[in-house]
Amino acid sequence: KNEVEQSPQNLTAQEGEFITINCSYSVGISALHWLQQHPGGGIVSLFMLSSGKKKHGRLIATINIQEKHSSLHITASHPRDSAVYICAVPSGEASGSRLTFGEGTQLTVNP
Amino acid sequence: NAGVTQTPKFRILKIGQSMTLQCTQDMNHNYMYWYRQDPGMGLKLIYYSVGAGITDKGEVPNGYNVSRSTTEDFPLRLELAAPSQTSVYFCASSYGVGRGGRAGNQPQHFGDGTRLSIL
Numbered sequence: 245k246n247e248v249e250q251s252p253q254n255l256t257a258q259e260g261e262f263i264t265i266n267c268s269y270s271v272g273i274s275a276l277h278w279l280q281q282h283p284g285g286g287i288v289s290l291f292m293l294s295s296g297k298k299k300h301g302r303l304i305a306t307i308n309i310q311e312k313h314s315s316l317h318i319t320a321s322h323p324r325d326s327a328v329y330i331c332a333v334p335s336g337e338a339s340g341s342r343l344t345f346g347e348g349t350q351l352t353v354n355p
Numbered sequence: 356n357a358g359v360t361q362t363p364k365f366r367i368l369k370i371g372q373s374m375t376l377q378c379t380q381d382m383n384h385n386y387m388y389w390y391r392q393d394p395g396m397g398l399k400l401i402y403y404s405v406g407a408g409i410t411d412k413g414e415v416p417n418g419y420n421v422s423r424s425t426t427e428d429f430p431l432r433l434e435l436a437a438p439s440q441t442s443v444y445f446c447a448s449s450y451g452v453g454r455g456g457r458a459g460n461q462p463q464h465f466g467d468g469t470r471l472s473i474l
Contacts, residue, residue, distance in 0.1 A: 248397075277462065285443065285470075286468070287468075288465070330397070
């Protein structure tokens with residue numbers, strides 16, 4: 245089973261700051277997921293990446309397959325970015341239909 | 356498209372009662388999942404299904420049952436509710452290629468969750 249660790253668990257920032265959230269996993273994967281859980285509880289998929297970097301607006305996700313590590317960056321952070329950010333990876337090739345989720349990073353951006 | 360729809364949004368049960376959490380999706384996804392999320396914890400997989408008529412246990416299946424009679428619907432049944440089942444439940448769906456296929460490479464679409472309290 246793939247183990248997923250996220251850091252930090254909690255992060256507080258001032259509006260405009262550059263944010264980095266980290267994710268490490270234990271078993272080689274074909275793709276890594278970043279998700280966002282809104283304060284109201286809804287969960288949306290932000291990125292799925294297998295190599296390099298992806299960008300969507302102010303969000304950037306990077307992955308280093310060799311180091312089994314991914315980062316989610318938020319540029320020019322805004323209070324509406326306050327949410328829980330979750331990293332997830334396939335549980336293993338034998339169970340490629342399942343994801344293992346990290347415990348999430350609670351981000352609070354203050355105005 | 357409505358996406359993934361879960362009902363109810365909130366429910367309070369007494370110990371020993373039973374109920375069914377409903378989940379339906381209109382994206383023609385073959386894979387569907389039920390998760391529970393306890394405070395401060397990551398999502399834990401209860402059951403999943405790779406297609407109509409096929410279901411498999413996840414990490415925490417005890418106390419739950421599922422069925423998948425159609426592509427669209429994946430209800431979760433709680434029998435003999437216990438306080439340990441107090442949690443937020445999420446249903447999700449995704450594309451996948453066959454049983455054990457690479458659905459891990461497909462984004463999952465989540466419902467809004469059901470907040471369940473057992474008292």
